[in-house]
Each structure stands twice: as C-alpha cells, then as structure tokens.
Amino acid sequence: MEGRDSTMKIMKPEELMQHPEYKEVLIELLFQLADDDLIIAYRGSEWLGLAPHIEEDVAFSSISQDTMGHAAMYYQLLEEMGVGNADDLAHGRKASERRNAVLLEEVNGSGHYLHEPRYDWAFTVVRNYFYTQAKKVRIDSLKSCSYVPLAQVAVKINMELYYHLMHWKTWFIQLVNAPGEARERMKNAVAKVLDDFAGVLTLGSKGKKMAEFGLIEDEDLLKQRWIQAMKPIFEQTNLNLPNNFGMKRGNGRNGEHTADLDEAIATLSEVYRLDSLANW
Amino acid sequence: MPVMTSFERLSEEEKYKQFMERIEAGEKIEADDWMPEEYRMTLVKLIAMHGISEIMGALPEKEWVPKAPSLRRKLGIMAKVQDEMGHGQLLLRVAEDLMAPLGKTREEIMQDLFKGDLKFHNVFHMPAPTWADAGLIGWLVDGAAIITQTNMLDASYGPYARALKRICAEEVFHAQHGESIILALAEGTKVQRDMIQDALNRWWDALLMFFGPDNASTTGTSKQDITIKYRIRTKTNEQLRQDFFTKYVPRILSLGLKLPDETMYFDKKQGKWIYKQPDWNQFKEIIRNNGPKSKERLRLRELSYRNNAWVREALSGQSAAV
Numbered sequence: 001m002e003g004r005d006s007t008m009k010i011m012k013p014e015e016l017m018q019h020p021e022y023k024e025v026l027i028e029l030l031f032q033l034a035d036d037d038l039i040i041a042y043r044g045s046e047w048l049g050l051a052p053h054i055e056e057d058v059a060f061s062s063i064s065q066d067t068m069g070h071a072a073m074y075y076q077l078l079e080e081m082g083v084g085n086a087d088d089l090a091h092g093r094k095a096s097e098r099r100n101a102v103l104l105e106e107v108n109g110s111g112h113y114l115h116e117p118r119y120d121w122a123f124t125v126v127r128n129y130f131y132t133q134a135k136k137v138r139i140d141s142l143k144s145c146s147y148v149p150l151a152q153v154a155v156k157i158n159m160e161l162y163y164h165l166m167h168w169k170t171w172f173i174q175l176v177n178a179p180g181e182a183r184e185r186m187k188n189a190v191a192k193v194l195d196d197f198a199g200v201l202t203l204g205s206k207g208k209k210m211a212e213f214g215l216i217e218d219e220d221l222l223k224q225r226w227i228q229a230m231k232p233i234f235e236q237t238n239l240n241l242p243n244n245f246g247m248k249r250g251n252g253r254n255g256e257h258t259a260d261l262d263e264a265i266a267t268l269s270e271v272y273r274l275d276s277l278a279n280w
Numbered sequence: 281m282p283v284m285t286s287f288e289r290l291s292e293e294e295k296y297k298q299f300m301e302r303i304e305a306g307e308k309i310e311a312d313d314w315m316p317e318e319y320r321m322t323l324v325k326l327i328a329m330h331g332i333s334e335i336m337g338a339l340p341e342k343e344w345v346p347k348a349p350s351l352r353r354k355l356g357i358m359a360k361v362q363d364e365m366g367h368g369q370l371l372l373r374v375a376e377d378l379m380a381p382l383g384k385t386r387e388e389i390m391q392d393l394f395k396g397d398l399k400f401h402n403v404f405h406m407p408a409p410t411w412a413d414a415g416l417i418g419w420l421v422d423g424a425a426i427i428t429q430t431n432m433l434d435a436s437y438g439p440y441a442r443a444l445k446r447i448c449a450e451e452v453f454h455a456q457h458g459e460s461i462i463l464a465l466a467e468g469t470k471v472q473r474d475m476i477q478d479a480l481n482r483w484w485d486a487l488l489m490f491f492g493p494d495n496a497s498t499t500g501t502s503k504q505d506i507t508i509k510y511r512i513r514t515k516t517n518e519q520l521r522q523d524f525f526t527k528y529v530p531r532i533l534s535l536g537l538k539l540p541d542e543t544m545y546f547d548k549k550q551g552k553w554i555y556k557q558p559d560w561n562q563f564k565e566i567i568r569n570n571g572p573k574s575k576e577r578l579r580l581r582e583l584s585y586r587n588n589a590w591v592r593e594a595l596s597g598q599s600a601a602v
Binding site: 049065069267279 | 594
C-alpha cells in the first residue's frame with residue numbers, strides 16, 4: 001500500500017457508521033473534489049459559444065461536460081453516505097460551506113457571459129492546464145483510496161483526464177511559444193494563476209488525517225509530483241517555475257471565498273431555487 | 281501538355297445537361313465535380329446559413345446551460361449545445377469546400393455574418409427568458425429542424441446529405457432531451473405548467489415562420505423552387521409546416537397545453553391544417569437582424585471573435601507584434 005500505515009479498506013457506505021472520524025474526513029475530501037470540479041466546469045460552461053474558434057468550442061464544452069460529470073459522481077458518493085441529495089449539495093449550499101479552491105471560482109474575465117464578455121483565453125488555458133495536472137496527480141493517488149467506492153470513481157475519471165490534460169498542454173505550449181503578444185499574455189496568466197495555486201494544491205486542515213486514513217497521499221508529496229510533471233514543460237518553454245505558490249485571496253478549503261463565488265452560485269442555482277422541492 | 285478529357289471538351293450547355301441527368305438519376309455530386317454556378321451559389325448560401333444558424337442557435341440555449349436546475353439537466357443541456365456547435369463546424373467545413381474555388385474561407389463567412397449579409401435562422405433571433413424556453417427549443421425547434429432536414433437527407437450534393445444524416449440522428453436525441461424537460465414541467469407545479477404555456481405562446485409564430493413562407497409572393501423571395509429543381513429538397517415549405525402540425529399538435533394537446541392559435545383546425549376534406557398566418561412582415565424584419573435579440577447575439581459573437589483575435593494570430597504563426 002505504497003508505505004501507508006493503514007491497510008484498512010472500506011467497501012460500502014454502510015460500513016462508515018463504525019468509523020465516524022474517518023467518515024468526517026472523507027466527507028471533507030469529497031466536498032473539495034466535488035466543489036473544485038463543479039465550479040471549474042461552471043466557468044467552462046460560461047465560455048460556450050465564445051471560444052477562440054468553433055473547433056475549440058466543441059472540444060472545450062466536451063471537457064466541461066466531463067468535468068461536470070465528475071462533480072456529479074462525487075456528489076453522488078456523498079448522497080450515498082447520507083450527507084444529502086446530490087442536487088441539493090451542488091445547488092443549495094452557501095459559499096461559506098463550499099470547499100473549492102479560490103482560483104477556480106474566479107471569473108473568466110470582465111463582463112457577464114451574456115453581456116459584453118471579454119474573457120481571457122490565456123488565463124483560461126493556464127488555469128485549466130495547471131488545475132488538470134493537479135487533478136491528475138490527485139486522481140492517481142485516489143486510485144488506491146481506502147474508501148473503495150471513491151477509488152472506483154477515480155479509475156473512471158482517470159480515463160477522461162488523459163485527453164483533458166493533453167488538450168490543455170497543447171494549448172499551453174502553442175501559446176507560450178508563439179511570438180509577441182501571446183507569450184506576454186501567457187506569462188502574465190502564469191503569474192496570476194501561481195499567485196493562488198497553493199489553494200489548489202492544499203487539502204486543507206484535515207489533509208494530514210486524509211493521508212493517515214489512506215484516503216489520499218500527503219499533500220506535500222502530491223505537490224512535489226505536480227512540480228515534477230510541470231518542470232519539463234517550463235524548461236521547454238523557457239519559463240521559470242517557482243518552488244512556492246501563493247494563496248493570495250484565501251483558502252477555499254476553509255470556506256474562505258470571494259464575491260465571484262456568490263455570484264456563480266446565484267446563477268447556477270437560479271432555476272433550482274424557484275422551487276427546490278419541485279422535480280425539474 | 282495537359283490532356284483534355286472528353287468531359288472538358290463539352291460546351292457549358294452540354295455539361296449542364298449531363299449534370300441534370302446525373303442528379304435526376306439520383307446520383308450524388310461531390311465537391312470536386314463540375315457543377316453549374318447557380319447550384320454552387322445556392323448550396324453555399326444554404327449550407328453557410330445552416331451552419332451559422334447552428335452556431336448562433338447555441339446562444340439562446342447557452343443562456344440556460346449554467347442555470348440548468350439539476351446536475352442531470354446540466355449534463356444534458358451541455359451535451360446538447362455542444363452537439364449544435366459540432367453541427368455548425370461540420371456544415372461550415374462542407375461550405376468551405378464549396379467556397380474554395382471562389383477563393384473564399386471561413387473568415388468571409390464570419391465577416392458576412394457580422395455585416396448582415398449572411399442570415400441566420402429566424403428562431404434564433406427570439407428571446408428565451410425562462411427554463412421552459414430551453415426545453416421548448418429542444419422539443420419543438422429541434423423537432424421542426426428534424427422535419428426540414430429529413431426533407432434534404434437525399435440531397436443531390438453528397439457531402440451535405442452525409443452531414444445531414446449524422447445531424448438528424450443527433451437531433452432526435454435533442455428532441456428527446458427537450459421533450460423530457462417539458463414533460464417534467466408538465467407533470468410539475470402550476471408555476472412550472474404555466475412556464476410551458478407561456479413559452480409555447482411566445483414561440484408559436486416563430487415556429488410557423490421556421491419553415492419559411494408558402495411562396496415568393498409572401499416575402500418577395502424564396503429559394504424553394506431552385507432547391508427543388510436541383511433535387512436538394514423534395515417538399516415545399518408549406519408541406520413541411522403541415523407535417524409539423526400533424527406530428528406536434530396532438531402532442532401539444534396531450535400535455536394539456538392550449539394551442540396559441542385558437543382558430544386552428546384540421547380540414548378533413550382538404551386534408552390539411554387551417555391556421556392563422558404569422559406576420560410575414562415581422563419575419564422579414566427578423567431575418568434582417570431586426571428581431572428582438574438579433575443585435576445582442578450578433579454582438580456576443582462579434583465581440584468574442586475580436587476578443588480572441590490574438591489567439592488566432594498566435595496559431596497562424598504570425599507575430600502579433602506590429
């Protein structure tokens with residue numbers, strides 16, 4: 001078990017009854033995973049019809065759809081654990097209850113998706129690429145998660161992730177290597193994303209417990225793997241990869257968020273809130 | 281020395297005659313085949329308009345993608361709008377091949393759209409203010425699209441016929457996706473049921489206009505005679521509209537909805553639906569980009585095109601530095 005001190009495996013949600021502390025930490029982890037994917041898929045869906053070209057519109061919306069599907073799988077696991085109905089968990093929670101990284105909630109650029117959107121493609125490429133790589137590192141670790149239903153979900157997600165990662169990596173390298181304006185925009189976007197990237201890599205205050213329970217490996221180890229994966233890309237494109245990243249606008253794992261998340265939740269739950277008990 | 285084939289030695293008139301014999305025999309014309317100028321121009325206009333309508337058509341539904349009321353609906357509508365963009369891409373590729381001998385590219389298609397020279401379908405100029413509109417677009421607008429596109433499945437131009445085959449297969453799923461949203465609303469609360477009736481009332485005229493005017497006397501122009509002559513389509517606009525009524529009026533009524541046109545009935549003797557004509561002057565205004573949402577949606581597309589110019593420049597390998 002890759003040096004983990006725990007070899008305990010939990011096969012079914014019913015078994016969690018006997019392990020209250022384990023369950024609490026697992027819930028925390030699942031909310032981080034679910035909320036991260038929900039909000040970045042939501043930001044992706046705002047791009048629909050506005051991507052740099054039609055081919056990209058098709059590809060990007062396919063990725064956002066997969067990612068929303070991943071969020072739905074995590075919320076479903078929470079539902080099976082008795083935490084609440086998956087749709088209520090996705091639509092009905094306030095910002096302070098959400099565990100997503102702050103970087104992922106940030107707006108795509110100025111304007112609204114229906115009025116004068118001036119979205120930033122460089123920021124979108126960098127955010128998605130760096131996040132997808134971090135997600136890949138996490139998913140690889142989750143494949144041997146002690147909570148077997150989550151390990152099974154990780155195996156499914158991993159298959160789609162391969163294409164997502166290839167997609168964003170291709171964009172990243174192409175735009176960073178392009179002369180002039182494109183490279184400048186990309187460099188600025190890299191700086192902006194790294195300013196908040198520690199918020200993506202952290203597993204929050206219960207991270208140590210997550211590792212102890214064999215749910216996922218230690219966050220420092222995961223961070224090193226992310227750096228290992230990114231280093232050759234940075235070298236190849238003549239960019240400087242720092243060893244430490246910022247958490248400029250707060251730690252989303254602790255429920256610290258920006259107004260961007262309030263506005264996103266209001267939009268994504270607009271119809272749901274008309275009547276949250278109705279069948280839609 | 282280039283060798284002239286026997287076909288190249290024919291006069292234009294003889295080429296035209298052979299061409300008409302081929303399509304009348306049910307043969308398919310391919311992108312590199314000789315074709316009369318009128319045929320090429322008709323196809324370019326038709327297919328570019330169809331392609332750009334798919335792309336502009338993503339915009340009213342897109343409004344509801346981030347807002348869809350459950351995870352399942354979010355996934356469904358994301359997949360649906362993605363398909364529409366995919367259809368747009370597929371059709372623009374077909375149009376691009378036809379435009380290549382004229383020295384034109386996708387850039388011209390986009391510029392023609394922004395200038396107002398290339399029209400997009402009347403339904404996509406209309407507002408979609410509620411979630412029920414998102415359902416109704418899938419159910420009835422896509423339902424209408426299936427009827428018009430099925431009419432061209434055997435089009436004489438091979439690449440278009442093949443693209444339509446794939447598009448129609450996906451549109452069937454879209455209509456089911458829309459119908460599923462509508463059924464959930466129809467079985468729901470009074471607020472939900474009222475939402476569908478409102479949406480139906482709002483979309484009725486646009487749905488009738490979707491099939492185009494009965495004949496040229498209504499709006500001054502109609503391409504239906506040329507497209508029938510060249511075996512691109514078989515049925516007239518009015519026949520398609522009648523097919524739509526026959527398929528959907530019973531379904532609308534079975535959901536407990538009221539037909540927005542109270543005077544409408546099926547005349548058994550004539551074997552056709554008698555209905556109130558929509559305002560065709562309004563139709564003309566709409567397709568001149570003076571519809572309720574025309575400007576706003578064009579603005580979205582144009583703004584994103586300009587906003588991402590640096591990306592296209594970077595991809596084309598040209599330095600953006602001036």
